[in-house]
Amino acid sequence: MIRVIVCDDQTLVRTGFVTILDAQPDIEVVGEAGDGLAVVELARRVRPDVVVMDIRMPGLDGIEATRRLAGPGVAEPVRTLVVTTFNLDEYVYEALRAGASGFLLKDATPQQLIAGVRTVAAGDALLAPAVTRRLIGRYGSRVRAADPPGAAGGGGANRSGLAPRELEVLRLIAAGQSNAEIAAALVLSGETVKTYVSRILAKLGLRDRVQAVVYAYRNGLADEMGEY
Structure with missing residues (x-):
């Protein structure tokens, strides 16, 4: 079983993700969180295989939460799948730098969400080819080599x-x-x-x-x- 935590501050979105993932025979949602601090604490306690992470949340945002769970220096990183929207390009780039294993857009289909969780859980990285250059190319040049x-x-x-x-x-x-x-x-x-x-x-x-x-x-x- 792939053990998953879903983190999103919008209850309807979070509930939708949980419903979709929990219906799969090989996926079990072992927790939910509505903000970054809560998901960091929960993930450290239950050690999921994948955290499905929103970016913009009150308090601790998804970028910093990802950094604390999967960033440089983390002894036992937790694989994180960031979910975002097209108008948050720079946040996605920062999330990838923070250690995220990939990202999906919030308008992804249920099948894409399920496949994304499975891909990340298997140790592979998930990048949407259609938007990779747009997301990373626009902001990559700003970072010091x-x-x-x-x-x-x-x-x-x-x-x-x-x-x-x-x-x-x-x-x-x-x-x-x-x-x-x-x-x-x-x-x-x-x-x-x-x-x-x-x-x-x-x-x-x-x-x-x-x-x-x-x-x-x-x-x-x-x-x-x-x-x-």
Whole structure:
């Protein structure tokens, strides 16, 4: 069973998410919270597999709550799936930097919410390809390359550690492409792409694909992408 906490300050939204997720045979909602402080305390107590997190909430917002649950220095991070709207681009970027494993839009279908929870619970990162460049590309250039998430030192040292093919794969990850799409673009097998992704994360000291996307934008790699 995938154990989930749902955090949203709007009761109707929260109830809707709980109803959708609890109806799945492999998902159990083990708690609800209406603000950031409550979800941090609850998650630390019950240790869910995934927290479905709103961003804008009274008191402690979803960004800071995510940072406390999954950010740098957290010994046992809790996977967090942020739910947001199109007009909150900058908040989404900050949430990804804070350690979120992915995001969905609030107009996502029930099937997308369910799939998102399963994806994050499995240890994968969830990025909506259609909005990845819009969300991260707009704000990535504002962040100093000297402070990449999950890696020490400046972007140059980390960047020089990647082989040319690994750089190609990273740029396609930054474009929001799935492993299958990357495999097709580079004429590789799916298993080979998985190997490249794992190697990139290990070399750069990153946790997942979300951090890889942020890293690519913060270090100017996404800006160098060609057309594939």
